Amino acid sequence: MPLSNRVCFLVNLRDALRCRQCDKVPQGPEGYHQGFEYHHRLPRSLGGSDEVDNIVLLCHACHQVGHKAPASHSERLCVLDLTPPASFLCWQCQSRLESRSVEMNCGWYRCRACQTQVHLYQHFYGALE
Incomplete structure (x- = not known):
């Protein structure tokens, strides 16, 4: 599964x-x-x-x-801390998003404040190529 x-x-x-x-x-x-x-x-x-x-x-x-x-x-x-963050900041507008309730797919999220769809690669490593 x-x-x-x-x-x-x-x-x-x-x-x-x-x-x-x-x-x-x-x-x-x-x-x-x-x-x-x-x-x-x-x-x-x-x-x-x-x-x-x-x-x-x-x-x-x-x-x-x-x-x-x-x-x-x-x-x-x-020995790793495997607790996901409870919240994180939107890459685009810096709004605080709740990790467990954000609209998402496995590789991206949509910010409820600015409505931007952000890929996690962009979130962590900057602008998309």
Whole structure:
């Protein structure tokens, strides 16, 4: 079963579209779709949930390592604060938005104040190319 758009958005927002293991950043706004994956810290097969606090964004290479050598890989991931921000500022108008109620998809949000649709890549890394 795929993750919900809301969970993906909150993970992407919390992790700033970066690999939580090596800090790799996607190449362009849709780059996280090609080379970044959602990793369950506690696998579903062992009772892990699809909740935000059990999922991290990893680049493909780090995700592969995590499944081949889970003990050494998960040490860093276990000490991370995995709480998504309760609110954040709109990239365009700086209005405060509530993370769990904003209109969004996994890679973008719409500000209720200025009605601008902002991609998270733009939000974290500046103007879109």
